Amino acid sequence: MKKYLFGLLGLLTASEISYGQATIYPAKPQTKPIAIIGATIHTGNGKVIENGYISFENGKITGIGDASVVKFGSGTEMITATGKHVYPGFISPVTNLGLTEIEAIKATRDFEEVGGMNPHVRSIIAYNTDSKVPNTLRSNGILMAQITPQGGLIAGQSTVVELDGWNWEDAAYKTDIAIHLSWPSSRISASPFAPPAEAQRERAQKALSDLEDYFSQAQSYSQLARPDVSNARFGAMEGLFKGSKRLFVETESAKDIIAAVNFFKRFGIKPVIVGGSESHLITSFLKEHNIPVIIHEPHSLPANQEDDVYLPYKQAKILHDGGVNFAISVGGYWQQRNLPFMAGTAAAYGLDKEQALASITLNTAKILGIDKATGSLEVGKDATLFISNGDALDMIGNDVELAFIRGKNLDLDNLHKQLFKRYSEKYEDQKEVKGVNPATH
């Protein structure tokens, strides 16, 4: 037993050396007022302030505007950011970040519960603040995320977190905000592995009638003052019918989106569409019904061979022009660090740069229902923001120097930077020892 314990200790020490991220501490609360001055400030709500300032205290933004006309007292920590850019923290919607570490290993997969109907399942309690992934996202400006379960027809509930904290309680920003549902597709697959078309149609029909039955019963349940038998699943859905919880519906085709919106209208629910790869075809419908869409990453291939080769790049612009409220997402978890470049791509293909920024900040916050306190740089909102040396939507500009979550100054180190340092050192040492570039012999 003792031997075993020692062995374990030894392992821990070893891993502490190679995974030095154990010494990347969660940030301490803001203790004194901070002002960033001289930067180009992108507010997230469409505005840009050249040579601007932004000040914050106790985690809240206290001032924002023209740097040339403002003065700060000696109690304020001044950060000069001339030539640099300030952005609101980017928000990653619908991600399984922190619910999995290494996707191929089952033991690290905590985002998909067994069974088709799991509205009661909550992502937040499985969110791993010690994951090595979030730190790599912070370095690119992603400071908040909607931790979302997957799988089945109803996957469970998501929570918005800040990417900093000792444990999930700390990280949680707004818990159990939405239930996630995967709409039964009406598309018929012609794959040689797929069942016959008729069987597929029947299956889709049955899935819909089952869903209708399920929602009807859940709705009735929500009206019971005191149910004789309590049902955790139906209980979890109460908020949907009372308007306190959102419903995120993952669906792609134009037909399915329309079907889903109409379906939930009967229950008084206005869903958020997730995916919507054909949403650009029905912008007037979406606008008319005021349905927001969280689109897939623009770095996708078009769904059809016949589509404009750049369609995924241009989709955001088409939605914007059609008056649809939308945000941009990225699939997966480690991939979230490329979220800024998704917005950048939308900007390259027609969307106004500040609108592109909004699609990963304020628009997202609105869809998640957290825009009163965060998502843009406005007085009274959270000081969740960062400074980048260049254009943060472009890979050759994105260089996050400082980042704050509610005024807390983050440690921007991460596993990758550490390994970079570790091996830079190895090759530096070789040079010193041998006095030559190792490549030459």
Next chain:
Amino acid sequence: MKKILLFSFLLTIFGTAYSQESYPVNGSYDIRPGLFAFTNANIVVNADQTITNGVLLVKGQKIESVGSGTSIPKGYLIIDLKGKYIYPSLVDAFSTYGMPEIPRAAFNRNRQQVFTSTKKGPYNWNESIRPEMNARSIFASDAKKAEDLKKAGFGTVQSVIRDGIARGSSLVTTLKTGKENDAVISGEAAAHYSFNKGTASTDYPQSLMGSIALLRQTYYDAEWYKNQKSEYNISLAEFNQLQRLPQIFEVDDVYDVLRADKIGDEFGKQYIFKSGGNDFMRIKEIKATNGSFIIPLNFPKAFDVEDAADARNITFTQMKLWELAPTNPAAMEKAGVKFALTGLGLDKPADFWTNLRLAIENGLSEKQALKSLTEIPAEMLGVNDRIGTLTKGKLANFIITSGDLFKKDNIIYENWVQGDRFVVSKMDVSDLRGTYTMAMEGSAPLTLKIAGTPGSYDVSLERKGQDSLKAKVNFSRNGDLVSLYFDPKKDPAGNVRLNGYVHSLNPIVFKGDGMNADGSSTSWTATFSEAFKASAKKEEPKPAAVTGAITYPLIAFGNAEAPQQETVLFKNATVWTNEAEGKLSNTDVLIENGRIKSIGKNLEAGKAKVIDATGKHLTAGIIDEHSHIAATRGINEGTQAVTSEVRIADVINPEDINIYRQLAGGVTTSHILHGSANPIGGQSQLIKLRWGKSPEEMKFAGSDGFIKFALGENVKQSNWGDGALTRFPQTRMGVEQVYTDAFTRAKEYKAARAVKGNHVRRDLELDALVEILDNKRFITCHSYVQSEINMLMHVADSMGFKINTFTHILEGYKVADKMAKRGIAGSTFSDWWAYKNEVAEAIPYNGVLMSKVGVLTGFNSDDAEMARRLNQEAGKAVKYGNLPQEEALKLVTLNPAKMLHIDNRVGSIKPGKDADLVLWSDNPLSIYAKAEKTFVDGIAYWDMEKDAIKQKELVKEEARLIQKMMDAKGKGAAVQRPALSRASLYDCESIEGLSTEEEHSH
């Protein structure tokens, strides 16, 4: 033993020649003379010769004579065919008539891997090589199917066992039913092949390239087998035996024809191809095979396109194929390709005529159609001495028709098979058409008009004057008996039903009785009064079908007209030369004849087209060291640990939209790799993205050959589930031994071949490894963690071979010094990590670290999506590790060119190099940069402005096709509902069975 086999073979031949004579008879013999004389007929002897008013004499199962003015000996049953036609009956050159159903194995997730044949006995190691199968030993005539085929006019078919890669021999049989001995006319007609392994339980081959390699190896094995005594192998012996027969190769797709033809060329075989019916897509290459063809008439059905949303699931290709497939026979005829036709794949034999007529409307000549259904297949199958024309001595296999066989209103009356009559549609004693005076009890006189065509009469009744009446009559005839019913709509209304018979001829008189609507009985007579006059309007020749253009490739954004090489002057660009000059601003570049001619300020335009590149950036085309696009039906042959015999070169697919999409991202050259399912994978192929060219034309000519190796989780099948726990290796330890073993065998093989030459069995797998040892083939090795990278370097050192490139190499930063020392390049991802255990320490600084230590470094895609923005991935090397921008661009241009040994041709902007260039709207490393034009060999395969036009044209062409489909549906054509079918996208880990073979099917 061999003698006995030979004897039984002879017996079969005699058995057919002398009919069923060898069989005892139960009871009295009933042998009939079988003497028939068909007189006054138009006898179509063959497509080139018709005898009018001829006589055909049949004696027993044979044709006794064909001619005109023949005197008919006594004892012949005379059948008067005045006005009718006799044709040789049709031959279906490729069918499964009389063959047992081939069972389809159910998918079983937990099935364990099967490495060698499960068939008992001394057969081939791989079950899909089954030349020992022969149709004659399992053939059973099938009265029901024979009847259907006879109704459609067929008299003879080839029956094929459609199972396996080497499928054994087929037979040719007439459709005579009863004892098979009478019907089979060639017991071994042809040897058959395909790329589809069918029901074979062996896992190998899993990919098309595996099928190709297996067949090639079998040819070598069979040759070796002839002169060895170490192994007894029925399959190889039979394979050799079958070489004397016609060799028929069944494929589903035009590119497979070209693939099969290459195998034929290698082994001196000229196949007959049973094609997929889309030969028109590459008619020039099809013609160049010099092969003859059996082409199907199972044209795709129109789609149900009324629901616009569902119609989006139909690809442009599917629409085009629907319209163009019926032009295939005409295209083959026009190109002068010899071909037979088959009804294989049709829902029902009756569709044969619908589709054949459609092919004729689309330009196929009737003469060619007849040849392709008679003489040509008879000759192809070596039975033209027995069938195919109406010639003395041949089998009495013919059909009697009302008129020209190919006219829409033609009726096949009878189908005679070996002197046996089969009535399809009863021949009328005489033509009943004409006007008749009709008297019906209790009714004023009527006029009965019989029009239309014999067999499909249009009958009406009328009476003029005060008590006028006009009614359509439902008329049917069975021999001399007729029945009619009609509704006079008065006194009383309701159907009057009449029965009758032909009372007399010359003139025709009908007599009979019947029942009125009210139940009262009646009687009637009708007497011929006036001959039928064909209505003045002759059948108008249908206007030739109008079809849209064939584009290359036949998918969205394909070109009807190939884009041309241009002389272009890029004026005033920022030129990223990737040479000592570095990045030059306000500089001109001139390209001519597909090469870069000069670089400088204020160059003379001369005849060149000038492109104002002010504010834009010009770079060398992007080179993707690790790509899996433009390949078909499997990127992995992962069924064995070593598959160096398979070649991506065999499966290049130009019909991949990703070629176009990647041109739109500035990619000009791609290295198409085998996947990473095994330690030694297949040989790779370098291509240029020449959109619209044929597979051969896409290949990067003169480039060195490479091969894919792989390490880590994929090769040890870590993430493959419980069905993959038996293939060696399952650990990194085993991986080392696979390499050691393979190269040890390769060295021994090389030494043995050097001494004993061809007495040593040629082994395609080892040939490739010997090429590596001889520095003629170069390794690019998929790799992740440092331990295994280190291992392979040691194996290479000790076995005496070189590693050219580590690809993926996500922990390259940990062993960069060791790589640099050996001159091994590293081609990695910019920022992928965390998806599996071996990438837990993959970092985006990898590229920078490797390149700083002196490793030749590049970024690759392994992903059809990322490939089209590799420039941005290069930009990430600036973000992560601050690599200078010009160096970053080289990660996706010059450096991969060096890795692939093509930097003398591409990778930088230098006079003399290929004009593979990209014009960007912005700094190419920036997210805001768009590829406005991409040139390969000085040809602008991607042009943003032209693309906008193409998009508009595409919408128009789709709309036209949809309208045409709706018209077709309105006219009663069969339709199918749209379903979503998407082409496969491959990455390293894609495992795809051949069951998706119908990727291009219709």
